[in-house]
Amino acid sequence: MAAPLFHPQFPPAIQNVINRLYTETIEQDPRVRDMALAGGMANESHRGFYAAMTDARMPVTPEFGHLLYVLARTTGSRRIIEFGTSFGVSTLFLAAALRDNGGGQIISTELFPAKAARAEANLREAGLADLVEIRVGDARETLMPDGGEPIDLILLDAAKDLYLDVLRLLEPSLRKGGVVVSDRADADGGDGDRAAAYLDYLADIANGYRVASIATQALGQTFLHDVAIHVCRSAGG
Numbered sequence: 001m002a003a004p005l006f007h008p009q010f011p012p013a014i015q016n017v018i019n020r021l022y023t024e025t026i027e028q029d030p031r032v033r034d035m036a037l038a039g040g041m042a043n044e045s046h047r048g049f050y051a052a053m054t055d056a057r058m059p060v061t062p063e064f065g066h067l068l069y070v071l072a073r074t075t076g077s078r079r080i081i082e083f084g085t086s087f088g089v090s091t092l093f094l095a096a097a098l099r100d101n102g103g104g105q106i107i108s109t110e111l112f113p114a115k116a117a118r119a120e121a122n123l124r125e126a127g128l129a130d131l132v133e134i135r136v137g138d139a140r141e142t143l144m145p146d147g148g149e150p151i152d153l154i155l156l157d158a159a160k161d162l163y164l165d166v167l168r169l170l171e172p173s174l175r176k177g178g179v180v181v182s183d184r185a186d187a188d189g190g191d192g193d194r195a196a197a198y199l200d201y202l203a204d205i206a207n208g209y210r211v212a213s214i215a216t217q218a219l220g221q222t223f224l225h226d227v228a229i230h231v232c233r234s235a236g237g
Contacts, residue, residue, distance in 0.1 A: 059089035072097030084158025088119030184224035
């Protein structure tokens with residue numbers, strides 16, 4: 001994979017787990033995806049796609065992972081919500097940032113118990129498990145507001161047709177200046193109308209966001225992402 005844009009010096013315990021997971025991704029994810037494709041599931045718009053991909057890591061690119069680290073560090077994040085744990089690659093980058101910020105909590109949610117268990121094991125191996133709570137189930141239930149501290153950063157990286165539902169669920173707790181980062185909502189299938197509705201929501205300045213799209217590279221491919229800053233709603237919004 002391409003060299004990352006940013007180069008934080010992670011301790012070996014963290015970097016070794018990240019390196020292993022990317023190596024496993026290159027070795028194993030294409031096989032799992034080919035099996036899903038053979039079963040008629042080319043992308044997440046097909047029913048059963050995520051179940052077919054339970055053995056795939058499906059990580060963020062190294063560039064994007066390091067960007068997540070830098071965003072969490074520069075915003076001084078102490079409370080992060082993640083929609084889509086998978087094997088915990090993005091979680092590792094974010095938890096490393098919390099560690100370097102002096103502590104905090106990530107609440108991450110994963111639909112499949114087997115993936116959640118693998119992510120928890122990876123976080124323990126990296127020495128970051130104390131910073132992360134993984135909740136198993138439908139994010140619209142597991143991420144219900146709990147009256148906790150304000151949210152500093154939200155990462156949306158799972159079923160794209162649920163992005164707007166999850167954002168609006170969390171939005172009342174997102175602090176002014178908080179960041180919403182998402183894997184590109186209109187990529188890789190999914191419900192196009194609902195993905196477009198999420199992007200339209202971020203683009204409407206009345207909803208209080210300023211958004212920019214970015215691209216990262218891995219394995220000769222380009223991956224698109226959106227980064228939005230929560231400014232404030234307009235009067236009456």
